[in-house]
Amino acid sequence: MRLKLTIHIIAFLLPLFLFAQVEETNPPDYIKTINFRGNTNENQLPILNISDPITLEFDALNGNEDDFYYKIKYYNRDWTSSVLVQSEYLNGFDNQRIREYENSFNTYQIFSHYKLTIPNNQTRGLKVSGNYMLFIYDNNSELVFSRKFMLYESLANVGVVVKRTRDMETIETKQRVELIVDSNRLQFNNPLQTVNAVIIQNNNLKTAITNIKPQYTLGNQLVYKYDSETSFWGGNEYFFFENKDVRGANNNVQFIDLKELYHNYMYTNVSRANQPYTYNPDINGNYVINNLDATNPDIEADYVWMHFSLKADNSLKDKNIHVYGSFNNYSIDDSTLLTYDASKNAFTKNILLKQGFYNYKYVAVDSLGNIDEGLISGNFWQTENSYKVLIYYRDLGARYDRIIGYNEGTSVNISN
Structure with missing residues (x-):
């Protein structure tokens, strides 16, 4: 009887586990200044070309020169677990020690500065575009923190225009994003099912608008001219x-x-x-x-x-x-x-x-x-905000979500 009950519980919980969205784990107090970037020195949301190197840096303030290890996992566009096995998305090995670090110099606060770069001798590269999570573990195999990052391919052109909302109730407080997506290298099959857009305001994944379908198509061109579906509160300057x-x-x-x-x-x-x-x-x-x-x-x-x-x-x-x-x-x-x-x-x-x-x-x-x-x-339509747009594509019968296009827009020259 107990065995049957256990089997029923596992059968009930397993789908919930498989389709649960992964969330980032925040670091403990002694881990500070987590910088995750590509070729630039900006500490912003890591959305990188699949051919770019990836750099993670952070400080450990406990003064112990601890050993830290990293693992990489691939996810679907909605941050649920992917069916891909590691050999399908990673060339080489993870679960390796971060070997590069330096101790602070001439500071009141003692800390060690760690730096991880991919590709390296153990992790030679990532094979497919899409969503990834980098997990950092301590010497006891306990998770210290995790961070999301995204790799894209330049297979589609993404036009981004920021305008005022057309809703008179929020015309003074909201901004909307219009998109046009086209490709000379891909033929979009059933784009309402296979193509999804994500819009991120000011590098904040937590307020991103996801799962945006094309409003209509013109040949192989996908047009997004929604109002409320792609509108953000304007906010204010920081x-x-x-x-x-x-x-x-x-x-x-x-x-x-x-x-x-x-x-x-x-x-x-x-x-x-x-x-x-x-x-x-x-x-x-x-x-x-x-x-x-x-x-x-x-x-x-x-x-x-x-x-x-x-x-x-x-x-x-x-x-x-x-x-x-x-x-x-x-x-x-x-x-x-x-x-x-x-x-x-x-x-x-x-x-x-x-x-x-x-x-x-x-x-x-x-x-x-x-x-x-x-x-x-406050919320103001005039606020200067940056917008990042990701285009996900899973062709019919495919097993993972590629990011085929990426672009940025700004509301500096916002129009009606």
Whole structure:
């Protein structure tokens, strides 16, 4: 009887496991500054050409010079498990130790800087385009953190245009993305079933619009001119600070203090939801590590306690307020939660960050985990946002989702 019950439970749970979307694992407190990139030095969402090298860098602040190992897994377009076995998507071996690291130099905070580059002698390359996850393990085979990345092939041309929404109720607050996809190298078979588009605003996968079907076709050209289906809240320009000179007050740093480490106290930010839009150039949530007096910021940039502060008003006092950006992979957890300080009538949070230039944003989160970016920052159609577009294609009878096209757009020259 018990055996039959166990079999029934396994039969019920197995499909749920196979079709569950994989989520990234956030690092523990001692792992900081995870940079994942290709040929550029920008610490942005890693969407790379299949022929480009992949570089992952991170710091371990425990001073133990630990050994870390990596594994790579392939996923379907919706981040569910793929049926491909490792030999079909990976040339060589994973589960290898990260061999390249350096210790910090001339910093108050001791850390080791690790660097993994693919291809390498053990992992000679990745064979197919699509969705991947990189898992980092410690010496006890326990998962430390994981990060998504995407590889694309240049098989289709992707035209991206950003316009104001056509819905009069949100015309002042939303932006919509129009796409045209065509290819001289592929014949799209049944594109409503085989082609899917994904649009990502400001490198934030968590707010991406997925599973977008072509609205109509013109020969071998796929046209996406939706309104609500491809519309994003405009948001506002990000707040920023710069502390490349740790011994002096920089942009938006009010004053500094040296204790066990440097502390930078930023000017108190205020809600902009009910203020007019003001253009203020940003880097769309990204960050850049930099140190004014260093030749190698990877190991010479120090860690600083950044003191964030947001002025409280009546609309915020019963909300959970978080601060996030690319610096923490747009994560919402206890490490980003602000606390209310009645003596200052402000929400405050201290976060340990490496020196550099950072964009950040305050967001409100309800009891169900729903994120409202506009409650504090406001939403404006004029906001300069970046958009990344991925085109997934699984031909009839195929076993995996290729990314056949990729392009970027911006709302700098947004039109009606």
